Amino acid sequence: xxxxxxxxxxxxxxxxxxxxxxxxxxxxxxxxxxxxxxxxxxxxxxxxxxxxxxxxxxxxxxxxxxxxxxxxxxxxxxxxxxxxxxxxxxxxxxxxxxxxxxxxxxxxxxxxxxxxxxxxxxxxxxxxxxxxxxxxxxxxxxxxxxxxxxxxxxxxxxxxxxxxxxxxxxxxxxxxxxxxxxxxxxxxxxxxxxxxxxxxxxxxxxxxxxxxxxxxxxxxxxxxxxxxxxxxxxxxxxxxxxxxxxxxxxxxxxxxxxxxxxxxxxxxxxxxxxxxxxxxxxxxxxxxxxxxxxxxxxxxxxxxxxxxxxxxxxxxxxxxxxxxxxxxxxxxxxxxxxxxxxxxxxxxxxxxxxx
Numbered sequence: 001x002x003x004x005x006x007x008x009x010x011x012x013x014x015x016x017x018x019x020x021x022x023x024x025x026x027x028x029x030x031x032x033x034x035x036x037x038x039x040x041x042x043x044x045x046x047x048x049x050x051x052x053x054x055x056x057x058x059x060x061x062x063x064x065x066x067x068x069x070x071x072x073x074x075x076x077x078x079x080x081x082x083x084x085x086x087x088x089x090x091x092x093x094x095x096x097x098x099x100x101x102x103x104x105x106x107x108x109x110x111x112x113x114x115x116x117x118x119x120x121x122x123x124x125x126x127x128x129x130x131x132x133x134x135x136x137x138x139x140x141x142x143x144x145x146x147x148x149x150x151x152x153x154x155x156x157x158x159x160x161x162x163x164x165x166x167x168x169x170x171x172x173x174x175x176x177x178x179x180x181x182x183x184x185x186x187x188x189x190x191x192x193x194x195x196x197x198x199x200x201x202x203x204x205x206x207x208x209x210x211x212x213x214x215x216x217x218x219x220x221x222x223x224x225x226x227x228x229x230x231x232x233x234x235x236x237x238x239x240x241x242x243x244x245x246x247x248x249x250x251x252x253x254x255x256x257x258x259x260x261x262x263x264x265x266x267x268x269x270x271x272x273x274x275x276x277x278x279x280x281x282x283x284x285x286x287x288x289x290x291x292x293x294x295x296x297x298x299x300x301x302x303x304x305x306x307x308x309x310x311x312x313x314x315x316x317x318x319x320x321x322x323x324x325x326x327x328x329x330x331x332x333x334x335x336x337x338x339x340x341x342x343x344x345x346x347x348x349x350x351x352x353x354x355x
Contacts, residue, residue, distance in 0.1 A: 021066060021296065028073030029080070036069055039110045047149075048106035052099055052137045064096060067295055068103040074291040075265040078112035078218040084258070086266040088226065088288035091295030093271045098130065100295055101222050101269060102137045108220045109157075109184050115219040117257065118188045122229060128163050130224065131188045135159070138186065145186075156183040166190050169198040172205035179206065179213045191229040196253035203260045219264040221257065223285075226268030227275040230254055231286055255284045269295075 030036050039045065053061040076085050091097045105116050118134065120127040135142050138157055139149045145159030158178050161167050167189050178185055189195055207214045223230050232251040247255070258264055268276055268288065279286025314322070331346035 021063075021070070024070070027070055028075075029077040030069055030073035039069070039072075039107050040065065042110040044149075045106045045110045047139065048109075048137050049103070051139070052102045052106065052133075056099075064100055064103055065107075067293070068100055068107055071100075071104055071267065071291075071293050072107050072111065074293065075108070075220065075267060076218075076263070078108075078263075081218065081263045084264055084266070085290040086268075086284070086288060087291035087293065088268040088270065088273055088276050089293045089295050090273045091269065091271060092297065096297070097269050097271070097295060098133060098224070101224065102133060104267070105134075105186075105220070105222070106137065113184075113218045113220045114182075115185045115217045115261070116187070117219060117221045118186070119221065119223045119230070119254065120188055120190055121225055122191050124166070124190065127166060127188060127190045131159075131161060131163050134186060134188055135163070140186075156181065157186065158183045159186040159188070161186075161188045166192070166195050167199050170202055172202060172209050175202055176206050176210045176213060179210070179216070191250050193249045193253065196250065196257070200253055200256045200260060203257065207260060215262060217261055217263060219261050221254075221264055221266045223254070223266065223268045226270045227272050230268070231275045231279055232283065251285055258284045 025031070027036065030039075040049075049061065049065065053064065056064075071087075071089060074085070074087055076082065089097070089100070091100070101118070105118075108116065118130065120130045132142065134140065135145075138159070139147060140157065140159050141148050142163045145162050147157045160170075160175075160178070167187060187199070189199060229248075229250040232247040234248050258266060266285065270276060273288075273292075276286055276288060277292075281287045281289055327345060328347055331344070333341045334343040334345055336342045
């Protein structure tokens with residue numbers, strides 16, 4: 001790993017808030033540069049790339065793609081699948097996590113993944129927002145999930161969800177026809193117990209009735225806002241025999257998805273990873289036992305180009321973004337060192353509580 005170490009002796013330097021991902025040479029199973037170039041030069045991926053990052057500067061696109069390549073290299077190799085992996089991607093609020101998820105899905109599709117499950121928020125509005133971005137990136141019809149590209153794109157892809165509806169209960173024959181056609185499947189699901197149960201039920205039916213086709217699935221499961229609903233927050237009862245009996249409902253169903261699909265890689269995305277890191281290391285959902293990746297924001301000399309946050313508000317542009325108001329502009333309490341109110345101050349009147 002010597003090549004990955006910079007002059008300060010660290011893999012990533014924290015100096016000036018500028019980690020140098022460009023010096024990290026270990027890409028996991030994608031460490032061979034030829035393999036990475038094959039993925040990013042895939043015709044279909046290149047069209048995905050431009051739509052995911054519409055309006056982005058080229059250097060920001062390259063930076064996001066570099067992160068996605070590193071993440072994919074730490075997931076399972078679809079051509080040499082071993083033990084199912086699970087990891088976590090940590091990125092700040094509004095720092096480009098969704099764009100990175102889509103970029104990861106596009107690269108995963110080029111690499112050979114053929115079943116992509118995107119777990120969205122419990123809110124229908126947020127699921128629809130994510131579904132729209134998936135449709136745009138992968139060139140899918142918004143209402144029936146079919147591929148809208150020309151035959152020259154050499155791509156077969158199908159979304160089982162659309163902007164009008166989340167996943168609905170289907171017959172095993174209907175789902176099997178999609179798998180049998182060797183299309184890449186995308187499913188964008190709310191973290192809703194009934195929806196997840198329907199999905200699990202159909203997966204098990206296909207596995208029972210069409211085992212050969214089902215076993216061809218190479219799945220990447222992306223859990224957006226992974227600290228929300230996915231984590232088991234139940235009290236552990238040592239008298240219960242089955243792990244599934246003691247877990248919370250959503251956590252239970254996501255584990256069933258992982259239990260049912262033989263080859264699956266589970267990747268969590270969140271801006272608040274504490275609950276995930278504190279989860280049971282032996283569980284199928286929660287603890288990122290195989291990798292934890294920091295999704296940094298693109299910056300030059302400390303100035304960010306893909307994020308607006310602390311540095312911009314409090315360091316770089318505080319005079320333009322923050323206005324200091326006078327104490328008498330807004331009603332408030334003034335407290336002493338012990339926390340006791342000694343004065344009520346407002347634009348209209350001051351009341352000294354100690355008098």
